[in-house]
């Protein structure tokens with residue numbers, strides 16, 4: 797029996813994220829999640845969004861944990877993880893539908909190095925369909941400033957874990973997105989000083 801990993805923050809933020817995804821992914825038939833982590837978000841969102849296929853992915857080290865959650869809370873529309881590291885070619889041949897209309901990621905951009913974030917957006921530009929929707933959840937800075945003392949503290953902690961990790965500036969993220977044809981549709985405030993950025997690929 798695989799050990800089931802647990803993230804309290806996933807339990808805390810999943811309903812607020814879902815309230816946005818219901819609208820952002822209303823016309824989407826397949827979502828690729830990048831960096832599924834424990835798999836908790838995936839089992840919850842797949843159950844709540846039964847009209848679409850939810851494809852999990854992550855680096856191989858996370859697959860046992862994700863599979864353990866999928867075994868515990870299966871859904872017909874939920875798919876086992878594919879190995880996806882944004883620094884490598886994306887294994888889009890393993891997706892069920894040829895067209896990738898939705899991509900979701902949570903709490904990954906501040907973990908990845910800057911060059912990994914750039915790779916991530918190049919992958920988005922290459923693989924997300926025109927009119928596709930991209931939703932990213934996490935903390936962001938505005939005008940180079942933290943939005944809260946707790947985010948400042950979190951960024952210090954991130955640096956101590958890995959000097960390449962950091963809370964990203966929203967202006968840098970929207971510029972990377974624009975270079976790949978993605979326009980910011982809505983910047984949603986989320987609990988605990990997080991944001992959910994919803995982008996659409998327009999060209």
Ligand SMILES: C[S@@+](CC[C@H](N)C(=O)[O-])C[C@H]1O[C@@H](n2cnc3c(N)ncnc32)[C@H](O)[C@@H]1O
Nearest residue numbers: 831832833855880881882883902903904907912
């Ligand atoms: C803090 S965890 C977030 C997990 C989950 N999405 C959540 O919200 O709890 C960061 C995630 O980023 C993923 N990640 C880091 N670097 C990555 C890379 N180069 N390619 C793909 N995923 C990566 C990790 O594997 C991990 O799943």
